[in-house]
Amino acid sequence: MNIIKNEPMKNHTTFKIGGPCDEFCEAESIEDILSALKYAKTKNIPVFVMGNGSNLLVSDKGIRGLVLKISDKFSKCEFCGNTAKAQSGILLSTLSKMAQKKSLSGLEFAGGIPGSLGGAIYMNAGAYGGEMKDVIKSVTYLENGEIKKIEKDFGFGYRKSIFTDTDAIILEAEIELKDGDSHEIQAKMEDFKNRRIEKQPLSMPSAGSTFKRPEGYFAGKLIEDAGLKGCFIGGAKVSEKHSGFIVNTGNATAQDVLSLIRHIQKTVEEKFGVELKTEVKIVGDF
Numbered sequence: 001m002n003i004i005k006n007e008p009m010k011n012h013t014t015f016k017i018g019g020p021c022d023e024f025c026e027a028e029s030i031e032d033i034l035s036a037l038k039y040a041k042t043k044n045i046p047v048f049v050m051g052n053g054s055n056l057l058v059s060d061k062g063i064r065g066l067v068l069k070i071s072d073k074f075s076k077c078e079f080c081g082n083t084a085k086a087q088s089g090i091l092l093s094t095l096s097k098m099a100q101k102k103s104l105s106g107l108e109f110a111g112g113i114p115g116s117l118g119g120a121i122y123m124n125a126g127a128y129g130g131e132m133k134d135v136i137k138s139v140t141y142l143e144n145g146e147i148k149k150i151e152k153d154f155g156f157g158y159r160k161s162i163f164t165d166t167d168a169i170i171l172e173a174e175i176e177l178k179d180g181d182s183h184e185i186q187a188k189m190e191d192f193k194n195r196r197i198e199k200q201p202l203s204m205p206s207a208g209s210t211f212k213r214p215e216g217y218f219a220g221k222l223i224e225d226a227g228l229k230g231c232f233i234g235g236a237k238v239s240e241k242h243s244g245f246i247v248n249t250g251n252a253t254a255q256d257v258l259s260l261i262r263h264i265q266k267t268v269e270e271k272f273g274v275e276l277k278t279e280v281k282i283v284g285d286f
């Protein structure tokens, strides 16, 4: 395995933010994952597992220990009837396109989510009325050196799963889809894509929605109504296009983003009495 020292995490996050981690490696197979874990155990250093880095705000000081990135080459996928069995590094965009080509419906919602399958299961990612919880049939994962498989009790909730805040590494999943018409599936995916292009600041680095949707409200609307649209600290800015997104205007530090997050939380709480919780995972020491 190729272990890189002091790798800048900004090269691996969609925010394009993050200082150096002590050690970094990219796993393309289960063997790679196992040898990375063995390496970390021998050196007695912590391991942080990541997928495509599309939901992460990494500290300017980086991450201590080993960052184990599940590569998008860890992406073997086979279809058996209506079930797709895929490795966790596959990108949702790739997987949903494969399903569409097989005339299998159920993953249309996921086509524009820029994460890996593993990250999407961990987060129970969702959009346009669909969530991972609707399609996951089984998950195979590594925990305490053992490979385990579950077929129920995934603990899926709003942006969480049984894997959230554990050390488990998601390896593979079975996804249950339904027979559909490939043209209709494609049209639905195009429609979702166009809605994203219209509403979201996709040309700027971000980690998607900064906050979870508070019950009964929309985070973006609360932020806009609080007068915070376009508000910025350093290089971090509340998107003019979608107030639910914080974007990196070019040279934002993680501290800029975190200060803006805290400012938004305080202002929204004071004006509307609503607590905004981050959807973005904040990693490393601040």
Ligand SMILES: Cc1cc2nc3c(=O)[nH]c(=O)nc-3n(C[C@H](O)[C@H](O)[C@H](O)COP(=O)(O)OP(=O)(O)OC[C@H]3O[C@@H](n4cnc5c(N)ncnc54)[C@H](O)[C@@H]3O)c2cc1C
Pocket (backbone or CB within 6 Å): 014, 048, 049, 050, 051, 052, 053, 054, 055, 056, 070, 088, 112, 113, 114, 115, 116, 117, 118, 119, 120, 121, 122, 123, 124, 125, 126, 127, 163, 168, 169, 170, 171, 200, 202, 206, 207, 208, 209, 281
């Ligand atoms: C422009 C944009 C639009 C977005 N739109 C949406 C949306 O519509 N809906 C939505 O839900 N999200 C959205 N997101 C957020 C993000 O894409 C999702 O949360 C996605 O599921 C994260 O996957 P990832 O592979 O990038 O995970 P990462 O960001 O790398 O990691 C996220 C978490 O998952 C854990 N993790 C990742 N892989 C594994 C694994 N194999 N095993 C164990 N733990 C793992 C990490 O430790 C971390 O805690 C958007 C992001 C962007 C930038």
